[in-house]
Amino acid sequence: MTTRVSVSDGRAITVVWVVLSAITVASWWLAPGHSGGHVGASIPITVVAIVLGFIKCRLIIRYFMEVRTAPTWLRHSTDAWLLTLWTAVLVIYLW
Structure with a gap:
């Protein structure tokens, strides 16, 4: 069985990779650690990093694990799982 990838799919994957x-x-x-300056805990930076992690995971699951073409229940399930996971990580950090 062969799978055809359309030109628009290839472009979308390239855009997602970028x-x-x-x-x-x-x-x-x-x-803050890469500049050699003072390194300390920062809630705003941590929240932004967690949100960026959520976005990256969602893009990877959707575009590189082919969930974007999966049944609706699977797309919603993966979104719910990601939201639960990253919310738990944030709550644990803030607690």
Whole structure:
């Protein structure tokens, strides 16, 4: 069985890859440790990093694990799982 990838699918995956790369660079830029300055806990930076992690995971699941073409129940289930996971991580950090 062969799977055909349309040109628009290929472009979408390329755009998502660029977005994932940009988020990775943005996450690195947010980290205070790479500049050699004072490193301390920062709630706003941590919240932004967790939100960026959620976005990256959702994009990876949707575009690289082919969930975007899966049945609706699977798309909703993965979204609910991601939301639960990242909310738990944030609550644990803030607690």
